[in-house]
Amino acid sequence: MPKQTFFNLPNEKRQLVVNAAIDEFANYGFEAASINRIVANSSISKGSFYQYFEDKLDVFKHLLDVLAEEKTVFFRDRHPPSQGLDIFGYFRWMIKTGMEFNSTNPVLVKAVSRVLLSEGMYYGQLFSDIRKKTIDALREMIRSAKNNGEMDANVDEDLAVTVMDTWSNVISNNILNEGAQKKDLVKYVKSAKVQKYIDDMLSVMEHGLRNVKPSLEDGQKGSEQ
Amino acid sequence: MPKQTFFNLPNEKRQLVVNAAIDEFANYGFEAASINRIVANSSISKGSFYQYFEDKLDVFKHLLDVLAEEKTVFFRDRHPPSQGLDIFGYFRWMIKTGMEFNSTNPVLVKAVSRVLLSEGMYYGQLFSDIRKKTIDALREMIRSAKNNGEMDANVDEDLAVTVMDTWSNVISNNILNEGAQKKDLVKYVKSAKVQKYIDDMLSVMEHGLRNVKPSLEDGQKGSEQ
DNA sequence: GTAAAATGTGACTTGGTAGTCATATGACCA
DNA sequence: TGGTCATATGACTACCAAGTCACATTTTAC
Numbered sequence: 337m338p339k340q341t342f343f344n345l346p347n348e349k350r351q352l353v354v355n356a357a358i359d360e361f362a363n364y365g366f367e368a369a370s371i372n373r374i375v376a377n378s379s380i381s382k383g384s385f386y387q388y389f390e391d392k393l394d395v396f397k398h399l400l401d402v403l404a405e406e407k408t409v410f411f412r413d414r415h416p417p418s419q420g421l422d423i424f425g426y427f428r429w430m431i432k433t434g435m436e437f438n439s440t441n442p443v444l445v446k447a448v449s450r451v452l453l454s455e456g457m458y459y460g461q462l463f464s465d466i467r468k469k470t471i472d473a474l475r476e477m478i479r480s481a482k483n484n485g486e487m488d489a490n491v492d493e494d495l496a497v498t499v500m501d502t503w504s505n506v507i508s509n510n511i512l513n514e515g516a517q518k519k520d521l522v523k524y525v526k527s528a529k530v531q532k533y534i535d536d537m538l539s540v541m542e543h544g545l546r547n548v549k550p551s552l553e554d555g556q557k558g559s560e561q
Numbered sequence: 562m563p564k565q566t567f568f569n570l571p572n573e574k575r576q577l578v579v580n581a582a583i584d585e586f587a588n589y590g591f592e593a594a595s596i597n598r599i600v601a602n603s604s605i606s607k608g609s610f611y612q613y614f615e616d617k618l619d620v621f622k623h624l625l626d627v628l629a630e631e632k633t634v635f636f637r638d639r640h641p642p643s644q645g646l647d648i649f650g651y652f653r654w655m656i657k658t659g660m661e662f663n664s665t666n667p668v669l670v671k672a673v674s675r676v677l678l679s680e681g682m683y684y685g686q687l688f689s690d691i692r693k694k695t696i697d698a699l700r701e702m703i704r705s706a707k708n709n710g711e712m713d714a715n716v717d718e719d720l721a722v723t724v725m726d727t728w729s730n731v732i733s734n735n736i737l738n739e740g741a742q743k744k745d746l747v748k749y750v751k752s753a754k755v756q757k758y759i760d761d762m763l764s765v766m767e768h769g770l771r772n773v774k775p776s777l778e779d780g781q782k783g784s785e786q
Numbered sequence: 787g788t789a790a791a792a793t794g795t796g797a798c799t800t801g802g803t804a805g806t807c808a809t810a811t812g813a814c815c816a
Numbered sequence: 817t818g819g820t821c822a823t824a825t826g827a828c829t830a831c832c833a834a835g836t837c838a839c840a841t842t843t844t845a846c
Contacts, residue, residue: 341822344822365590365592368592368593370802372802381826382805383805383825384825385805386805387824392804495765499762499765502731506731510727533720536717540724540769543768544764545765566793569793595832596834597832606795606796607796608793608794608796608837609794609795611836612792612793616835
């Protein structure tokens with residue numbers, strides 16, 4: 337965690353440092369990110385940097401907090417369009433709203449996802465907490481969906497979690513990559529084409545999960561070769 | 562491409578260099594990979610390295626060739642268990658056989674996929690060719706599957722390509738990450754548990770694609786900016 | 787055996803990195 | 817005013833990187 341000194345900074349200056357860090361990680365990933373450049377681009381001295389942060393990892397972890405905070409704020413005042421949504425409807429709303437958020441913070445999202453996905457940190461010790469939260473929330477959703485009959489009771493819980501977790505990452509990454517060139521990313525994400533893409537991707541997932549049959553040969557039958 | 566000098570090397574020595582490079586990229590990714598370390602770990606001199614390769618990118622590109630070559634050899638003598646396989650059966654066989662290959666070359670696969678999936682997309686043009694090949698092959702498969710009635714004719718071609726491409730990456734990554742700790746990766750991949758995981762994941766995808774409904778608002782409607 | 791060509795070598799240059807620290811600045815308080 | 821304390825600074829150390837090059841060694845050709 338950044339040191340107190342950092343939080344004592346006037347908002348403006350703090351933002352300057354955060355933005356420089358965001359750009360750095362988005363452009364270079366974690367390993368190749370340079371503290372020297374962050375320092376230069378935020379017009380603070382090297383010494384100040386080390387009065388604010390422990391090291392490169394510390395500043396990156398702060399970006400995770402910033403992202404979480406901004407996302408929370410973004411979602412706070414938005415509610416699913418209807419109360420009667422089943423799990424798939426809810427998931428669809430989550431993803432679309434999430435993409436809206438992403439399009440308003442593309443560089444921050446890119447920085448974080450590039451580092452997490454790329455350097456393998458996503459699967460490392462360090463971020464397992466974050467992952468666990470997402471996964472647990474999903475699992476809870478799925479469990480109650482199965483209870484309500486919204487999802488086939490034969491669907492394996494872990495499987496559904498993996499599928500939904502994966503699916504949301506994939507959709508988000510694909511759209512951000514595709515839209516990287518666009519001038520107005522917010523508008524692009526709201527375009528009919530992208531919305532249709534999301535709908536179609538989710539339809540595949542939804543039908544796959546709704547209609548999945550019980551494994552033909554019941555449990556494990558295992559090894560071939 | 563590596564220089565002729567490299568290919569003149571005795572196989573043993575060449576293999577030593579390749580292995581050192583594989584380890585390096587697998588452990589550090591592209592940006593953080595160090596030529597100095599590759600040189601040290603393969604017991605060649607710095608000067609020799611530059612007589613073999615142009616630079617870091619050159620040596621990495623060679624790994625791509627090595628991977629392609631080994632995969633080709635691996636698949637050469639294996640044939641789908643039955644001639645009557647439809648696209649999904651064929652895809653399932655491809656993925657299972659691919660996973661078998663991966664488990665016999667885990668470090669090489671990790672090195673390449675780490676760089677390609679994570680940092681690769683940031684090198685623009687360079688790696689898009691490789692991806693294009695996979696995508697084109699998939700698209701051809703899908704097209705003929707739709708002609709044969711194996712896949713719903715309403716399924717959008719691009720959508721199916723994206724889904725199948727994504728799916729295979731996800732399955733492969735999940736298994737490799739999960740199996741990273743296992744002592745005997747080959748055995749792990751052949752285990753009933755993993756085989757069932759693959760079957761279940763593919764079932765979801767398969768049902769999703771088979772049963773997908775025609776898009777509500779018919780075809781592409783959406784201009785973007 | 788000798789000359790020429792190919793290959794191997796590692797010290798060296800140049801430049802970037804993370805992190806430290808003595809010193810300077812400025813804010814706040816008595 | 818003078819003193820104290822938080823903050824700012826950038827030169828500096830120690831290190832590691834990529835890439836070069838004059839020279840050593842080995843292989844090949846004659």
